[in-house]
Amino acid sequence: MSATGIGASVRRKEDFRFITGKGHYTDDISRPGQTYAYFLRSPHAHAKIKRIDKAAAEKMPGVLGVLDGAEMQADKIGNLICGWMIHSKDGSPMKMAPHPALAVGKVCYVGDPVVVVVAETLAQAKDAAEKVVVDYEELPAVVDCAKAKGATQIHEVASDNVIFDWHLGDKAKTDAAFASAKHITKLDIYNNRLAPNAIEPRAAIGEYDTGSESFTLWNTSQNPHVARLVIAAFVGMAPENKLRVIAPDVGGGFGSKIFIYNEEVVALWASKRVGRPVKWTAERSESFLNDAHGRDHATHAEMAFDADGKILGLRAHTVANLGAYMSTFSSSVPTYLYATLLSGQYAIPQIYCEVDAVYTNTAPVDAYRGAGRPEAAFVVERLMEVAARELGVDPADLRRRNFVKSFPHQTPVIMAYDTGDFDASLKKAMELADYKNFGKRKREAERRGKLRGIGFSAYIEACGIAPSQAVGSLGAGVGLWESAEVRVNPTGSVEVLTGSHAHGQGHETTFAQLVSERLGIPIESISIVHGDTDKVQFGMGTYGSRSGAVGMSAIVKALDKVEAKAKKVAAHMMEAAEGDIEFKDGTFTVAGTDKSAAWGDVALNAYIAHKFSGQELEPGLKEGAFYDPANFTFPAGCHICEVEVDPTTGETEIVNWSAVDDFGVVINPMIVEGQVHGGVAQGIGQAMIEHAIYDDNGQPVTGSFMDYAMPRAHNLPSFKVGMTMTKCPSNPLGMKGCGEAGAIAAPAAVINAITDAIGTENIAMPANAATVWAAIQKTQPRAAAE
Amino acid sequence: MYAFEIHRPTTVRQAVNLLAKNPEAKLLAGGHSLVPVMKMRLASPSALIDLSKVEGLAGVEVGSRSVTIGAMTRHRDVARSPELHQVMPALASVPDSIGDPHVRNRGTIGGSIANNDPNADYPAACLGLGATIITNKRKIPADEYFQGMFDTALEPDEIITKVSFPIAKKAGYEKFKHPASGFALVGVFVSKRSSEIRVAVTGAGANGVFRATVFEEALKKRFHPKSLDGVTLSTDEMNSDIHAGKDYRAHLVGVMARRALAKAVAG
Incomplete structure (x- = not known):
């Protein structure tokens, strides 16, 4: 292993820029003549718009435009779309309601953009927005997903507010399995609604050039090419060749910046309307209102066992709240990203899952770190832990009895697991957690008046999304391959253009490590270029832990082509047969001779083209590739959480966290560990403190960090992180993906530990102190006061 | 803005x-x-x-019977005053529990009690020690100063200049932090000075900081956590929101009071 190659914990190249304030985020960019947009948003969860009076606002100082949805429609700007088609059980397509970027006729959630004011300064835009008069006729609000069906109708297309009722698996066979069961474990669970809270709020600058009749959009996107495709092809802003999308440095996404949002579309349109660049940067309070939320899932799940504790079947019924409108990929999250993972790490003969997706008068809900897979892992791993307790079996033992042990393994819910060693990660996690001495620690805690509990989460997820043909057959509107282009300069330095997009992942380092390993050149000689549709031809962006497995595989393909071409050049230089050229550690040699040529010399010769005929061999050294994966990848592992609960207050301290993950081949262990830490932190946040809440009228009550609890250092333990490794067979590097694992594993581990400590399964997320205390009161009416 | x-x-x-x-x-x-x-x-x-x-608005002055803190003294400077730590560490612990370093480096005692946020820490210390709020016009006893959430006895043109705290031999503050904001979901300051016993509660009340008189009565026979055994606070006057219901807040007042007492009698 070289010091900067695959497997080295190279320090992140991008961090100096970020931590010294030298990053270039969207809000750092100012365009000549730039103006500012402010959005007037709905104060109501559900209302008809009777009248919009803009006259007074238009006369305010500095105002360049006060624009509404009717004008947008008049300009033939189309609606936002959901790009994944789901069909109901009866074959009918999902009921996608119109989602105008500025409301037309009605508003469907608090924060729904109604009018945009463009002015010379932001303060002027805000002042003018206060003069806009909107007459609303309030309608009853629908908030709770469990009560949405048949409540006040929100959209014309969905009479009972149900978007689809979908299912996966064989109901009859699953019911038959349950009929033969010796034991059935039943559980009602709720996956709490989460606000994603990237550190950089969303932002957009729209600019229209009248000379070239083309638009440029700078925005905080995880996938600028998809944004361009949707805004061109569906919204109809401009032909694709007349729209450039640049997502420069982006400060965190966690899924929330995948989607195509109202504000960026409006910024583009308004820039043409006012003839000046238009900038919008979200304030944090807008982020809470409008960034697509995550989860909000209510599930009843059952697992059937035979007399030996072997699983016979699993069935689940889920109601998924998709909010007021269908966000870009919202339909895929509670369906193909969720139900397909309900087999967990176990050989389960029959699985059946029904999912009802509903509209409510809340912010749209879409993918958030893990996207469907945390929900699935929570169902499976809570059921396993509860079943173990009910059956009186050690939870590790029950899992071991049911692990998938031979690969490939076809589950009853689409996924074909390619490789894994679930025994190994469980065993290693138990060692890290010192599981065998837990009883001793529990007794010691008891003496201090604390309730100690331990919980497992043996999760599996599907990453590296995905074979384009496969996802196409499941309803995806796009292919999910990735592209790469490797440009070698005459001096041997290298630029890699990738369709992946980094917003915290460290691609500038890890992608460069791959190139350094392959070409034997210093990491400083390699630049990674992403996030600009004028530079990178096309790409599918970064989400679903896909950029290693898919994005880097595309780079490998391009590097293969570069190496092949470079060998041809080297053969001419050294007057040898192409087949005799060997390339290692940055040097080309001729087999069986002492002839050699350095990488830089070969690169230079490729460009000066003096040593070969241009008719025989094209000059230059630049190759591109598209990589379409053969399968999903299946990261898996085992996390063990140990907690101490103070029964007098319900406060829960995580005293021990042991994470063992199998991510396949790891490029940079330090970055991977960081991803595990971050993912677990967000998973703990979901399990213990985070909750985006609306009141019964649909008013958000967690609209700032004063009420929305984010995990902080004091909420978290020092993590013990370990790894096991089975190489992914479907991609050239053997990588699986690591970005979401922690967020997927953590919630079940936390809740399993807390329920173990307090002796009741009946607890909802977030299990904060108040919730835990209330649960203890129900189980131990005379819980010891101090 | x-x-x-x-x-x-x-x-x-x-x-x-x-x-x-x-x-x-x-x-x-x-x-x-x-x-x-x-x-x-x-x-x-x-x-x-x-x-x-x-x-002249900032500084901590320790006298023989009282501690006087200038209205513009930053939380950090109160928390780190060695003189205050000598005579009444319980009071120093109050600003030390406020917010984060940024807040403690900017926030002041005068600002805190003039605002009288129902979840703020200093009001509990003022009421729990029987402090005197000194303004450009007069001296206001804490019992008269705090008049409900965000409401005080201050007149429109009145400026707090300093706050005088009598030194209590036995005092303690315990705070249960709000999971999101870090303010006091419930904070209890207890003190005993000769025969005067005070238990002041912030965060829990539906109308701001208040004295838990049932606790004060119970502590008269003995200033000790055990004296609160079986003594509970009515849930009627408690605040209730998404973070804690009335019953949980009332319960926490008892737990925090016992913990504060344990500190007070240990110290």
Whole structure:
């Protein structure tokens, strides 16, 4: 292993820029003549718009435009779309309601953009927005997903507010399995609604050039090419060749910046309307209102066992709240990203899952770190832990009895697991957690008046999304391959253009490590270029832990082509047969001779083209590739959480966290560990403190960090992180993906530990102190006061 | 944020005059509550009168029977005062539990008690020690000063100059932090000074800081956590929100009071 190659914990190249304030985020960019947009948003969860009076606002100082949805429609700007088609059980397509970027006729959630004011300064835009008069006729609000069906109708297309009722698996066979069961474990669970809270709020600058009749959009996107495709092809802003999308440095996404949002579309349109660049940067309070939320899932799940504790079947019924409108990929999250993972790490003969997706008068809900897979892992791993307790079996033992042990393994819910060693990660996690001495620690805690509990989460997820043909057959509107282009300069330095997009992942380092390993050149000689549709031809962006497995595989393909071409050049230089050229550690040699040529010399010769005929061999050294994966990848592992609960207050301290993950081949262990830490932190946040809440009228009550609890250092333990490794067979590097694992594993581990400590399964997320205390009161009416 | 004027007086008299001339003005004494609501356009004072340049408003003075803290003394400076730690560490622990380092480096005692946020820490310390709030006009006993959430006895042109705390041999503060904001979901300050026993509660009450008189009565026979065995607070006067219901808050007051007492009798 070289010091900067695959497997080295190279320090992140991008961090100096970020931590010294030298990053270039969207809000750092100012365009000549730039103006500012402010959005007037709905104060109501559900209302008809009777009248919009803009006259007074238009006369305010500095105002360049006060624009509404009717004008947008008049300009033939189309609606936002959901790009994944789901069909109901009866074959009918999902009921996608119109989602105008500025409301037309009605508003469907608090924060729904109604009018945009463009002015010379932001303060002027805000002042003018206060003069806009909107007459609303309030309608009853629908908030709770469990009560949405048949409540006040929100959209014309969905009479009972149900978007689809979908299912996966064989109901009859699953019911038959349950009929033969010796034991059935039943559980009602709720996956709490989460606000994603990237550190950089969303932002957009729209600019229209009248000379070239083309638009440029700078925005905080995880996938600028998809944004361009949707805004061109569906919204109809401009032909694709007349729209450039640049997502420069982006400060965190966690899924929330995948989607195509109202504000960026409006910024583009308004820039043409006012003839000046238009900038919008979200304030944090807008982020809470409008960034697509995550989860909000209510599930009843059952697992059937035979007399030996072997699983016979699993069935689940889920109601998924998709909010007021269908966000870009919202339909895929509670369906193909969720139900397909309900087999967990176990050989389960029959699985059946029904999912009802509903509209409510809340912010749209879409993918958030893990996207469907945390929900699935929570169902499976809570059921396993509860079943173990009910059956009186050690939870590790029950899992071991049911692990998938031979690969490939076809589950009853689409996924074909390619490789894994679930025994190994469980065993290693138990060692890290010192599981065998837990009883001793529990007794010691008891003496201090604390309730100690331990919980497992043996999760599996599907990453590296995905074979384009496969996802196409499941309803995806796009292919999910990735592209790469490797440009070698005459001096041997290298630029890699990738369709992946980094917003915290460290691609500038890890992608460069791959190139350094392959070409034997210093990491400083390699630049990674992403996030600009004028530079990178096309790409599918970064989400679903896909950029290693898919994005880097595309780079490998391009590097293969570069190496092949470079060998041809080297053969001419050294007057040898192409087949005799060997390339290692940055040097080309001729087999069986002492002839050699350095990488830089070969690169230079490729460009000066003096040593070969241009008719025989094209000059230059630049190759591109598209990589379409053969399968999903299946990261898996085992996390063990140990907690101490103070029964007098319900406060829960995580005293021990042991994470063992199998991510396949790891490029940079330090970055991977960081991803595990971050993912677990967000998973703990979901399990213990985070909750985006609306009141019964649909008013958000967690609209700032004063009420929305984010995990902080004091909420978290020092993590013990370990790894096991089975190489992914479907991609050239053997990588699986690591970005979401922690967020997927953590919630079940936390809740399993807390329920173990307090002796009741009946607890909802977030299990904060108040919730835990209330649960203890129900189980131990005379819980010891101090 | 709307546009506003800013004034930087150097004496209390100048500040009072500015306040008289600008009835819509607000005093700036740290700004960690005021500035965020201004940014959200929820407050629109015509002017801010910044007290940070006024001389003689900051500092901790320890006397033989009392501690006097200047209104513009930063939380950090109170928390780190070695003299205060000598005579009454319980009082020093109060500002040490406020917010984060940024807040503690800017926020002041005067700003905190003038705002009288129902979840703030200092009001519990003032009421729990029977402090005297000293203004440019008069001396106000804490029992009369706090008049409900965000409400005080201060008159429009009145400026707090310092707060005087009697030194209590036995005192303790315990706080259960709000999971999101870090404010006191429930905070209890207890003290015993000769025969005077005080138990002041912040965060829990539906109408701001208050004295838990049932606890004070129970502690008269013995100033010890055990004296609160079986004594509970009515849930009637408790606040209730998404973070804690009335019953949980009432329960936490008992737990925090016992913990504060344990500190007080240990110290």
